[in-house]
Amino acid sequence: MAPDLNALAPGSSLQRNGLNHQAIEDYLKTIYMLEQDKSPVSTSRIADARQVKPGSVTSMIQRLNRLNLVNYEKHYGVTLTDAGREIALEVIRHHRLVELYLIEALGFGWDEVHQEADILEHVISEQLEERIAAALNNPEFDPHGDPIPSKEGQIASMNYKHLTALDPGARAVVSRIPDDADSELLRYLGDLGLIPGTKLMVLDVAPFDGPLTVEIDGESKIIGHKVASSVLVELKSEFGRSR
């Protein structure tokens, strides 16, 4: 169970409020994500990701440090503490469960759920989280192919490799499409049949934003400049080969 933020700042106004941890949770989630790429995480990377000014990041980091949610060394960077990671993973679990639920139970489109989940992830009670997970049969992956952390913080492994590392001719399966890609692109990919699980044959790969030609379930498709290198980047390793 994640540490109760309400208990972390005794006497502060947090105690009463019970609902203003949005910012803290968002920062922890951001730091978690950025740590996956590179750790420790710099102030400027957080500022970029959260679209706030570096000064704001520094003061929030100092607060997170006081709360023992991150390890912080001036001019060097931050890493999550165990307590911080626990909260980050719970928020991510909420986010992905909500996305899946909105699609499965309420008929939302693949491309409509990210914003909604970004808000709801902070206000889902333990009870509601459990009921949603149960209704979905405790799924391990969300509709974008991202793994849903378990209540204990376990993450089903995906063994990502980069598409840019695939030689033409490799066979691949779309395993993940970032849920924060813009709607237009998500719909475009959906129209092409590119959802997580789709099998494809890599015919031609440009290292960055250039053309990418693939064979989707037997049919050859060119996905042009619309597909940034970051979009179809991660594929199940059993099909890909490292550079």
Add this chain to the structure above:
Amino acid sequence: MAPDLNALAPGSSLQRNGLNHQAIEDYLKTIYMLEQDKSPVSTSRIADARQVKPGSVTSMIQRLNRLNLVNYEKHYGVTLTDAGREIALEVIRHHRLVELYLIEALGFGWDEVHQEADILEHVISEQLEERIAAALNNPEFDPHGDPIPSKEGQIASMNYKHLTALDPGARAVVSRIPDDADSELLRYLGDLGLIPGTKLMVLDVAPFDGPLTVEIDGESKIIGHKVASSVLVELKSEFGRSR
């Protein structure tokens, strides 16, 4: 459509935030509820209902007045403007839809949904509201018997009469049980079969918190001091008679 709070305070930090109208919405909802009993609404009644100090209420009222959401006269009281009422009704609609949804779709108990709804009511998007309403078949009443305002702010009439105004011997139907009653009481009432829709025969009525004896679907039950006068207070008028 309710006025967009984000548009009401141009240049302020509200504009960016997009999610800190909790307090405003809660005050408007509170004022709406209190106006049903008596209008205008005094500072102290709001302070009581919201469990904050009178000084805090005054400054919030002044802000709501500046935003043209309430009419305010010093030392006299507040009433909602049309814009304020529109927001209040939308929040109430959200609250009651969410309560019903949690019970119907996710198997929550009658007594567990109030808290959850108090939070979710502020973060439900128009889209989600619509999908939930559709999934429930656009219901007019929530599980506590309260009417759910339509998107246009229309409220199905209930024609309340007070139970204390019923003569012994009157036949009645439980039409409403406040959703903010404590869980123990709600479960107790549920065990007695007292949910909205239950037919009962009034055998003996004390004006306030005293004993209340009723015949429920043929079986005689005494509901003792557990039932405050405010709990079973409102009954469908066709069964009751005014004082």
Add this chain to the structure above:
DNA sequence: AAACAGTTTTAGGTATACCTAAAATTTAAC
């Protein structure tokens, strides 16, 4: 090793939403 560019931190300021305590006003009592 000094200068420069880039990053990061500090300092000071805004708005929200609460608080306490004192002052002002209204209502009720005599």
Add this chain to the structure above:
DNA sequence: GTTAAATTTTAGGTATACCTAAAACTGTTT
């Protein structure tokens, strides 16, 4: 109609989460 009680408002203070602008630090280049 003055006084007392209750309510309401004002004044001043806290914490959050952002901002801008200036100062401090890092790392590289010359």
